[in-house]
Amino acid sequence: MRAKSLSLVAALLASACTTAGPDFHVPPRATVNDPQASAPFVSADDPAFAQAPVPDDWWRLYDDPKLNALVTEALSENADLRVAQANLEQAGALVRVAEAGRDVSTTISGGTSLGRPSSTGISLPGTVNYDIGASASYPLDLSGRLARGIEAARADAEAAVAARDYARVAVAAGTTRAYLAVCSANARLSALDAILKLQRETLNATQRLQRGGRGTAFDVTRAQGQVDSTLAQRPAILASRQGALFSLAALLGRPAREYPKAVEACTVAPQPDRPIPVGDGASLLRRRPDIRQAERQAAAASARIGVEVAQLYPQISLGASAGFTGPVSGIGSGDAFRLNLGPLISWSFPNRPVVRARIDAAEANERAALAQFDSTVIDALRETETNLNRYARQRDRLADLIRARDTSARAAAQAGKLYRFGRADFLQLLDAQRSLAEAEATLASARAEMIDDQVDVFLSLGGGWSEK
Template sequence: MRSRLALAALLLTAGCTTAGPDFRVPDRAVVRDPDAAAPFLSARNPAFDQAPVPDHWWRLYDDAALNDLVAGALARNADLRVAEANLEQAGALVREAEAGRAISTTVGGGATLDRPNGTGGSLPGTIGYDIGISAAYPLDLSGRIARGIEAAQANAEAAVAARDYVRVAVAAATTRAYLGVCSANARLAALDRILKLQRETLDVTRRLQRGGRGTAFDVTRAQGEVDATLAQRPAIEADRQAALFALAALLGRPARDYPAGVASCAAAPQPSAPLPVGDGASLVRRRPDIREGERRAAAASAAIGVEMAQLYPQVSLGGSAGFAGPVSGLGSGSDFRFSLGPLISWSFPNRPVVRARIDAARAAQRAALAQFDATVLGALQETETNLTRYARERERLADLTRARDTAARAAAQAGKLYHFGRADFLQLLDAQRSLAQAESALATSRAQMLDRQVDVFLSLGGGWE
């Protein structure tokens, strides 16, 4: 009796608390640092507004074609289908872990032939049978099952966050590709304007040569400027086609099935107001990769409890019922049997091995927490960097716009002076070359600024609900 009481006391002591630590974000985690929740340093620029980032940030461009493309990509993108399948798998693993708490049943039966020593060879002996069903319910006094469920649920929540981050990336990539098509068309239009001016100069030069006022050398130099400008066109057209192919892939289509209507986009849309960026606190709440990192750390913490539970016995409440006896009495009430009681399983594990696994689980949790910190730091750095780059690109764009306007006036003035014989041909070509370079730099900066805008929204984690 005393031994039974001692064993019961041991089991109760083991079951007082769930094995392993309860997860909480450490006080010294980066996410708890007040500086991580502060307004962005780079958001002081008038290009930004500290209003919350909208979920559907691409609607700030007020472009119906873009809205349709993003909606189509979020509905059919192959990477999102992968993420959804991973989420379903994680959900199935949660159900598997929860099933560990369910009652398990076993049905069995058998037959025996009993022939005592000395029985005559002609006698068959006694044929017996045993048929029954048993059931066991795990009490989980050590918390092994509970920690396993906790780990599976945390991993499932991390899979949700990973899916959300794919949505963010798909929305940003679709917007970037669409704006890339529009920007390429705008660059081609700027190139055509320069070509028109250069070809007009070439025609004038040819007429002057035929009239004896120009030289073949002047014609050759004018033709060289036209050819140099034409040489820029294939690269821009290739960029446009690459953006169209990217849109096809994002929409879940083969490359040749790109949205042909988008190819004619003449000018990239622009948000009509400063970009809403929120602050550090809203960034930490919104970024799915930060949420995923926190959930991975929680799963790693629960895994410690799973390993620690191996140090304790596993106890179940079990019962069985059935019939056993000679076949001659099959089904009679006297053959019925029934039992109910605790079932104790303790494999007396190799404790050094279990301790090593516990140490490994603790190290994995420290790594997960460090990765969580790194994710928060990376998100803050990425956001500040992209805000700064966008603000500086806007300033650069304004400078390049003024430079282009100045170059255009200079080219017009050079044309008039050349026409009246007050400037030589080289001065005209230099002025037109400067205008061509200014137009090219301006078009490139406009495209770069749009890219920077998408970078800002991507780093802010907008694009999921």
């Protein structure tokens, strides 16, 4: 009988001597392995871009000390980054929990009991027995359940690192965007003030002409309407600037009223003095933290299949226990000593259908994670190409708008001279000045949009974090 038991144990050990579940590999047909995904960007064939590596600290391309200081502070103080760091630390703790499952576990127990034969009288005292001892067990993990659990926990921790890095990307881009938005708003206000100055000069001249009998009240009213229309644009720009300042405060981990006051004085949005370095698809796939996060999540899902498959096998550990058991009257005697040593086997036969269902669920979860990995890669490439193309076309549009603004400025100046010499009527002058105001406003808005598109390019390229 003893030989049969040992044979059964040996058979069970042999059946469970491999790590359960699949080893994770990115499928050959995954989008990340498609040669077209690693090719140069279609939209990067433009003078605005350079086929050079994207620097992690891309915001330094603007060569603005204030911006550099703001991003450094945001990366240190931002509340969302503190959340991401805490999530990373939690994932690391869970790895240690999983790894501790391989350690020896010990138990110390003790107790007493009162026993009495059923044939004795009720009034007779029984025998007081005691049991005290210690036990230890070491899991053999022949099925790989613990190994797969550790593998899943480590993959989760690596995904948490990628999530933290992606948060850094977002914070760096958000800080840069907010700072440039403040500068851009002030630039728009400066352009608006220049137009207002011209329109007020026209209004004053019209009022003088009316007093001298050469103008009409209608001319004055129309000139005043031009001034009022331009003034009406200021509140929206001021609100946009203040909103950007409040955003800066939040990104820096401050209350809204503690926004950086020195930034209010920025009147010229800085621009990189060289084409934007964009790299290629292959470098993007290596650099984007969200792609790395999706790949690690798929790896964790694969490892959890093994955790569930291991439930089909017996859980075997080496155990030992020692102690004293017997009547209290003979406590500590040699006869009371006990010692046990041997393998401990547990196997839950009734739950096999449940285990099979959990395996099916884990495999479905892995398929979903791999599909999400593909989706993340596809979205990253689409987003990058779209932002590159939009920025390049916005630059073209800006060049056209600059020419249109310059033409409108010449026309307004010419209309002013003609009006003063009586060779053009007041309506022509107002129309020329209105066209100039519209051209200036459109140009200022286009510059702000181009700056925003520029930050979108850097954001989609995934700069802003470092493995150092």
